[in-house]
Amino acid sequence: MTISSDNQPVVEDTLAQYVRRIRIGLKLSQGDLAAKAGIHIQSLGKLELGKTNRLNAKTQTGLSRALGIPESYLEAVCRGVPITEVQGFKICPTCWMPGTPPEPIWLELRSKYCFICGTSLLTHCSGCNEPIMSLKFRFCPYCGQSYKNLKKSIN
Numbered sequence: 199m200t201i202s203s204d205n206q207p208v209v210e211d212t213l214a215q216y217v218r219r220i221r222i223g224l225k226l227s228q229g230d231l232a233a234k235a236g237i238h239i240q241s242l243g244k245l246e247l248g249k250t251n252r253l254n255a256k257t258q259t260g261l262s263r264a265l266g267i268p269e270s271y272l273e274a275v276c277r278g279v280p281i282t283e284v285q286g287f288k289i290c291p292t293c294w295m296p297g298t299p300p301e302p303i304w305l306e307l308r309s310k311y312c313f314i315c316g317t318s319l320l321t322h323c324s325g326c327n328e329p330i331m332s333l334k335f336r337f338c339p340y341c342g343q344s345y346k347n348l349k350k351s352i353n
């Protein structure tokens with residue numbers, strides 16, 4: 199699935215504005231979207247009026263499928279944080295110390311290389327390509343690959 203950047207929330211977006219914009223972009227009525235997402239039309243109505251700022255897991259999954267956007271985008275607008283923060287982390291595999299927060303400059307969208315050592319920053323596990331979502335662990339929770347000092351393994 200390709201996600202056009204138009205579907206990304208902007209920082210000022212509220213959940214209501216964001217859902218409404220994508221729904222209209224997809225030319226869906228509230229009824230269409232509610233049916234596709236498997237939620238009640240009244241719940242969607244409330245949501246688009248800005249009366250709901252939290253989504254339960256079922257609604258979040260339903261909406262993300264129906265709108266064709268990652269659940270992390272919905273999570274970001276609910277929390278009012280930029281999507282970079284929920285999309286995953288970017289770390290320097292050489293300088294990052296497990297258990298510490300990443301340098302803010304690594305997280306900048308345009309940063310591709312570490313400002314300290316010049317190593318390519320890592321956003322995805324090199325073992326299984328899952329995004330780095332937590333820095334509590336020094337290993338990828340999906341495949342056990344170490345995030346730090348990764349050597350690209352060529353099988």
Ligand SMILES: [Zn+2]
Nearest residue numbers: 290293312315
């Ligand atoms: Zn570095």
Ligand SMILES: [Zn+2]
Nearest residue numbers: 323326338341
């Ligand atoms: Zn992995």
